[in-house]
Amino acid sequence: MRHPKIYLILLLVGLLSGAFHSSYAQKTKSQLQKEKQQNLLKILETEKIITETAQEKNNSLGELTALNQRIRQQETLIQSIKNEISFLDTDIDENNQIIHALQEDVNKLKEEYASMLFSAQKASGKADKLMFLFSSKNFDQLLMRLKYMEQYGNARKEQAEAITKVQQVLGEQVQQTEIIKGNKSKLLNEELRESDNLSGLKQKKKEIVKSLEKEEKRLRKDLEETKKAVAVLDKLINDIIREEIERAAREAREREAKAKANKKVVEAAPSVVLSSSFEENRSKFPWPVSGFVSQKFGRQDHPVLKGIVLQNDGINIQTKQEEKVKCIFEGEVRAVAFIPSIGTSVIISHGEYFTVYSGLKEVVVKKGQKVALNQEIGQVHINTDGVSELRFQIRKNTVALDPQAWLKN
Secondary structure, three states, X not given: OOOHHHHHXXXXXXXXXXXXXXXXXXXXXXXXXXXXXXXXXXXXHHHHHHHHHHHHOOOOHHHHHHHHHHHHHHHHHHHHHHHHXXXXXXXXXXXXXXXXXXXXXXXXXXXXXXXXXXXXXXXXXXXXXXXXXXXXXXXXXXXXXXXXHHHHHHHHHHHHHHHHHHHHHHHHHHHHHHHHHHHHHHHHHHHHHHHHHHHHHHHHHHHHXXXXXXXXXXXXXXXXXXXXXXXXXXXXXXXXXXXXXXXHHXXXXXXXXXXXXXXXXXXXXXXXXXXXXXXXXXXXXXXXXXXXXXXXXXXXXXXXXXOOEEEEOOEEEEOOOOOEEEXXXXXXXXXXXXXXXXXXXXXXXXXXXXXXXXXXEOOOOOOOOEEOOOOEEEEEOXXXXXXXEEEEEEEEOOEEEOHHHOEOO
């Protein structure tokens, strides 16, 4: 006697607890856990930046910027924990549904088994099996009764095995659910702990903002000095780019004249090939330093001074002390220049594209030098507020581009 429903339930249990969880839910949870681990590493890096900055000068603008980043990371961490808990809740609900179905199935199997035994005894009309057989009217009836008893014996055996199997799966499912509930409990405690940490970070931010608001005069003076330095840098960049455009145009005319004289097809200039290669790597470039974006591209409000809007033609990346700065693509150094209030700047051409690395010290490249991908060009210097910050730009000729759209996510 077969029970298709029983085997169907067991099959569904296997699919739900095996294939579904391993190929879909578990994969998604493992991704969440991986993202959480990556965020924890970023948190450690930001904590180090905050510590180094605070050692140089407490309650500085750089410390506030790093703290804002730390708060964002903490919020991301808490959200990832909540997402993990949500997945565990889904797992628990699914398991509870399976457990309920299995429990009902065990009960039905037991009822059918009891009914089967009763029917066998009732059909024989005898307490003793031998008497049931010997009471046969003829040999054919005896054989039929033997076959009947054998079938019932096999059916009872299958029924008993089915009960054992379902009970085993039920036990495993209950055990798995208890493990998931234990993991959820740990995550809830972790969420509570991280939420407390977030509250502490926000309180620290309030204290720094309050302290900096008392230094408005100094902050405005520093801002004006920075604006003047940035204007000098912009002029330097634009002058160099114009020179490069003029030089490229002269070389193009010379190639064209030479090809015409030799009756040959004009070959593409190396700069054109390099530009094309640069464009193909959009959103794939490595970051010039580790750390986080402390000031984005374009216009944004000053973090402390009300009514002040900052304009950035690149991004600022706050990083660790003594951090090595690396070139994001092969090219040629077009300028190395020191600018007060900013530090040394290195401008590298990549055909029509240019990358600018400002706020350096101990530069190890020089004008005219060919540089390769990931080649070190210098170190980030520490400003008067104890902040290690790289100003990074990408330009296509004179047009400033958002570096975050070109760097690897």
